[in-house]
Every structure is written in structure tokens, then in C-alpha cells.
Amino acid sequence: MPLPQAGPPAAQYTSASARQVTEYTGTSARLLSALRRELPEGALSTGPEATAPYAADRSGSRPDGTPLVVVHATRAEHVQTALRHAHALRVPVVPRGAGTGLSGAANAGAGSVVVDLSRMNRILQLNPEEQTAVVEPGVITAELDRAAGEFGLRYAPDPASAAISTVGGNIATNAGGLRCAKYGVTRDAVLGLDAVLADGTLVRTGRRTVKGVTGYDLTALLTGSEGTLGVITGATVRLRPVPESTVTVAAYFDSFSAGAEAVSALTAARLEPSMAELLDGPVLAAVDEAQGTDLRARGGALLLLQCDGRSAAAEAALAVQLLGEHAESVETTADPVEADRLLTARRLALPSLERLGRVLIEDIAVPRTQLAAAVREITAIAERHDVRIFTFAHAADGNLHPILVLAPDLSGVPEAAWRAAGDIFTAALRLGGTLTGEHGVGTLKRQWLGDELGPEQHALQRRLKAAFDPHGVLNPGKAL
Template identity: 50%
Template sequence: MDLLAQLRAGLPEEAVLTDPEVTGSYARDMANFCAAGAPAAVVLPRTVEQVQHVMRTASALRVPVVPQGARTGVSGAANAADGCIVLSLVKMDRILEINPVDRLAVVEPGVINAVLSRAVAAHGLSYPPDPSSWEMCTIGGNIGTAAGGLCCVKYGVTAEYVLGLDVVLADGRLLTTGRRTAKGVAGYDLTRLFVGSEGSLGIVVRATLALKPSPPQQLALVAEFDSVAAAGRAVSEIMARGHVPSLLELMDRTSIRAVNDMAQMGLPETTEVLLLAAFDTPDPSADLAAVGALCEEAGATQVVPAENAAESDLLLQARRMTFTALERIKPAMLIDDVCVPRSRLADMLEGTTAIAEKYGLTIGVCAHAGDGNTHPLVCFDPADADEERRARESFDEIMALGLSLGGTITGEHGVGVLKKDWLARELGPVGLELQRGIKDVFDPLGILNPGKLF
């Protein structure tokens, strides 16, 4: 029995897609410079048992499987391989439980981040990880890439909220990891191992997630700086003095102008850097006043606190629009997410500016300043061969710069195809050998998302 026949033997007819025009639309995520193949089929299961059937079939026939969520990733981790089964989990989109006493939710992998956030808010709870694509991205994809977001500086990243997982292994067995309790240290932490594994170790089919009480409404301020160095000093002082903002975000001049051009936001284009800080404390105005004073001491040319929640939301909307605004400058964009120690944030920004000048490119930078996670966004025209070459070379130089500053090649977007060569440089030969060994334990046939990470 061939692949399609075996798949259909355990799946509804509508769950197996083979039309090349349809399957081609599942071939890649949002990353540039990442190869993608032609899948043999796209499968859309609705149950754990259907996922197990897919994996048993793939294992028996030695067919690669590429798991996918909403394909909002930017590293090529969801890109298809030739002849693979694309296992799209978007139909497994049920919120199975919200438990206010234990402060947890149990969800399937296809649940949209924003849908979960709104559902738990009705119970006075919050799910803090909030990637910029939170209105589209899935919880399964967030787990696969260990996603972050604007609130990470106070509330942490996805890995800190995943209590337990149900995972279908490469051979179709079902593994349950983790716990529902507030504490638990029994055995190796396999749950953390799967978070950030980009579908290379197993297929997450259910997740138990920790929740927090809903915080008070946050208030924000914006501080303008005429130099990157001054903005870097402000970030360092805010963190060194023990402040815990709910977010601390940065936009450079290129990003500011792009947002203004797209949405006429009225952001100040004469400044070099905008720093956005917000607090969701019982007295946010007092915290903003203290942070505003630190910004002025560091050299801010102007500090403007929001007067109400609506003004705060408008400021944060401008930051969330940065990626979309910069995409309008050129036909294509390379999205980086190099994370450096907070103390080296200014060095990272200044170095990126120098790289942009060296290659004659537009490179906008926004950043989760509170945790040193920068997003240099390289704008280019792929129809211009020389400009495409310069974009590739600038991208590599940005990652090399990040490593030289004691940073990492990815803070929240993952490795995928785009950064696999750089992963080897960051891990070193011993680290790479051990990670490949872990992969072999979980996927001895090498069928799970081949060509990613390593």
C-alpha cells in the first residue's frame, strides 16, 4: 500500500490534501533565503489518534514529516521537504480546560495565542507570552520556537509557562511529560527539552500551560534620545535600579519613520531612538515618574508619559507595527533576532548601524530592550542580485556581531533553516555532538523535520 492509501486508511478523506496548488501553499513559512520542497501530502488531523496514525505510517515508510502551525515563523522551521508529509495542526484548536484554582489551561496545539489570552481573561487570568504575531500564531508553534514577546522582561518566555505536554513520538507512541502541580522535579525535565525543539523531537498534541492573575491596566511612557549610547545607558540604569517594567521596548529612527509612513502615527522622526516603558503595578504613575527621571539623567531629550490606557495602547501599537511597516520599504526582508546582554545593547545597535552603512542597506532595528533581544530587519530587493548578496552578508555580520558581544543567534524566533550554520558556531563541537545524540534518541530514523537545526 502506498503512502496516500495508508494515510487515508486512518484519516477522513478531507484531512488528506494532495492537489499541488493547495499543498504548495503549505510549503513554507515567512522566512526569506530558506529552501522549501514540494510535499507529497498535507494532513490536517483533528485528534491525537489521527496524529499517531500519521506518525506510524511515516515511520513504517521512512517518509519525513514536517509539523506546522500557522506558519508565521521567520526561520524556515516549518518549510516542507521534497516528498514529505506536512502535518498541519491548525484543526486541533480546542481549549480543553481553564482551571482558575490551579491557574492552568490545557489546550491543543492549534489554539491561537490571542484566542487563549482572551478566553483566560474572562476568568481573571492571563497567559503572558505575547509574540508580535499573537493574533495569528498558534500555541504549538510558540512551543516549537520557544517564543517570546513584548512582556518577556517581566513575565518571561513560553518555556516558563509550559507545565506539561502530550507528545506523539516519531514511531507513533504517545509520551506525557511534566505535571499539573505548581512544583515538580521528578526525573529529567523532558518538557523543557521539547520547548524550542522546532518539531524535531516529537509532535506536541496537547499542552498544560501555567496562567497568571490578570495584571492591572498598564501605563506607558515614551522617551526620546539623540544617541544610541544614551538610550543604552537608560536601559542599563532602569534595570540596575531594580525596576520591573511590564515592557521595555526600543525603536530606532528607521523603524520610527517606517511606522509614520505607513500609519501616520506622528512619532518624532528627528530622534535617534525611542524607548517605550510600561508598568502594570498598583501605582504605575509613580513607577513611570521614576523611570522618566532615569531617562532624563541618561540624556533623554524628552520624556512623555501617557495620560491614560488609550494613549498607552497607541504607543504599543506603534511598536507592534514595526515589522509590517519595514516590510513596505523593499520587496523582501530578513528578520533577525540576536539577543545580547543588556549591558551590550548599545554596542549591538551601533554595530548594526555600521553594518547598514557598510553595505548600503536599510536596516531598521526594534528591540525588546529589557532583555537585550534585538530585531535587526534587513530590507532588500531579491530581484537585484547585488543587493541580495549584500543582504545575506549583512545578516551574517549581524549574527557574528551578536556572538562577539556575548550574545546568542536567536532569542525567540528559532534556528530552522536560516541559522543552522550559525547554531554550530554557537554550540561548538561538543555541544553539537550531544544535541545530535538527543535527536537520535527521539528520532532514530531522522524523519521529524529533517534539515532543521542541524
């Protein structure tokens, strides 16, 4: 949730002065001296002008101050060197890919060390026979997908940020996306990781085979740990065949509830669409206002569905038949250009909302059958707190993005928006759901985390963090 200037308690390391500019003293000076001695020329950025661009991610929240130094790693050894010294001197370290996160997990406050992994951006191996790739963490997600495409393969995880986010960042947040209803989230694509631990030790987790059960599953544990357990310096990922064909269906419904029911009907019919995006009426109206379209006149909700694979046409035909019982109108196409036109509403939803004000993107997930109930709750919450909330959903996953739109001239987040966000989280938990389907906890959802985990599991997770990072130098104040 983007929260300029306000938000939950800031990270633990904001006590250091943000004003130190060129004169470094004490710990900072010792750390810089060690890093300058051991890292290559050009690997460090210091001074507030140079480090300020690395202070925040795309959550809209900002930490207090600017980082002490940015380490532009080009090899795992650079990460090890940075962590070894930061660990010895107890200086907080914030790993960073492209900084596109939406939860504040890559925010780096005064006195911290940013480990910038964006220059470790090589695809080291792409093995079409094994359908695997070995990559550095800074590879742009869409680049990997494109490279795999040359062999008729693809990297399945497709967060909306794929064109600008990194594979390493996606792993650190266990990113989702549009295709994960059928193909799973990032975790499902990761076979093994290279990770640097807090003290600079490099470990190699998981495996390079598609199957294996040796030892505890540290690969899964690191995936989604938001840089609090280790810094990912390499990954072996699984690729998948590009589907033979894809058919796109667009269906308009009287209401969001009717659309949600239609999606349930598809699930009940054992269909597994590769995409099922459901947009509510207010989103359609916002797109109309921005783009001059007439979507809202056609229905109170729009479902955009894709079926893929060898039986895409048969599945889509079945889907159209089932949707016909619930929908106002249904269109379908196997033509990519026409499909792109149908998907316009989804692609333009967020930009259209951004024209209306400052957006705060929420990310709850509920059991799939509770989708309509969740939207009813969200509507009631919007009325109760007098805030504007627009919702679209990855409907086959039960993952909703309620988007609060605030007045653009506000500095800080109004108390009503905070209360609405809190009520949305509470509603998600009450419906058997979760605080975050795919964006992560970061700094912004920490205050609600305990409600979901319960005190015992929360305590266990803290012990686990301590087993990895006894001095708490890795991305403190995040995720947990």
C-alpha cells in the first residue's frame, strides 16, 4: 500500500542521523573504509544525492533519511564482502533489485547499506533440454521470459511489473501475477538458490533436478522472505513450454457478484483457465472516463478469461457456454490482436485510477468462493469510512486488489483510509483469507501480521529469523 510520508512504525534503524553528508564517523567510516578497500572501483555510491534514489521502493512510503552507501554488486563475492563487514559492524543491509516492490520491503533508511543487485543481470545458462535456466538475480523478469521464448519455452511467473522487476526481487517477494491460477507463483518456478547469509557465508540451496527432498526446504523458505534471511545471488528456475494456443474470452455481468459466481461455475466445471481477471463497475467507469470507452454501459463487471494449451479452444467453448448463463454478453477470440483489444480494460485500469488521485493498492486473498462476499465487505467499508475503493481481482485465485483512491493534494494518508485498510485486512482474515496474496508484508502490513500468524507462529518466525541472522542486520523492520 503506497503511503507517502505516513505509515506504520518506521524501520528499526532510523536513529542514525540522516544529515551526515561527507564526513563519516565511527561505524560508518569504518564500514566505508573497509568496503572501499575490498571492493572494485565504481562499486560504491555514497553521499545523499547518489544514494537517495535507492532509499525507497514503489510502495509510496519513504524511510527516514538516505542510505549510507550503495554497493553495486557485479559478483556474489561483492555481496559477501558487503555483508561480512556490515554484519561485523552491525549495520543494516537492504537488498534491492529494481525497487519495484509495493510494500516497502526495499526501503532503506539513514545509515543503511543498500546491496544493489541490478548489475548482476546475466542469464548464465538456458537449458532447453532440461527446461531450466540459471540466472543472476538482477535479470529483468520479462527478459528471461523472452530468452526462453527463443526455445519455445517461457518463465511462467508474470507479475504486472515483469517488464521492470527482477527475477531476484520476484523471488524475494514470491511474486504472483496473471498466469498463476494455472501455473503457480514464483516459488513454484524456483528449484534452487544461491544466497549470501547475514555473515557473508554463501549457501547453495535446493537442487538442479526437478525433484529432490534432501534437507529442509530452504529454497522455499528464502522465497518470499523479503531479504530478511539472505541475499539471493543466483537462481536455478524451471521453464515451461509456451502453450500451443490461447483463447481469450470477455464477459460482462450485471454485478461483480454475478461475475464471481460465474468464475465459481467455471471452477466447478473443472476448468483451469490460465487467466481470470474480474473488474468491478467503478473500475470500468474510471477506464471509460480516462479512455472514452463505454465499458460501464455494457455491464457492472467485466471478466477477462484466457484458456491455453492444446485444448484451449474446447475449454474456451465450454467456458463461453457456462458464462452465457450468468453474463450479459460474451465475446471470444483466438486472434492475438483482438485479444489485446479485449485486455485493454485490464491494462488501463491502474493508469485510469491514477488519474483520479493517489492510489493505495491493497492485495488480500480469500477462498475462491468468498470473492463476492469480499467485494460486498469492501463496498461496505468504503461507505463506512467515506473513501473511494475500486476493485479488480485475479478471480481464479481469490486474490483481490482493492484500490483506495485518495485526493491527489493530500500529504500523508487520511486516518479514514488507514481505518478502511485495517477493516479490509480484518475482513479478509474473517473470510478465511490472508493479508497479502502476492505483494508481501514489507513495512506496510507489519502491524496486522500478528493477527494472521497468531502469537505462537509469530514467535517461531522470529526465532527462525534469528537462526539466520542473529544480529538482525538483514533488512530489519521488514516482513516480520
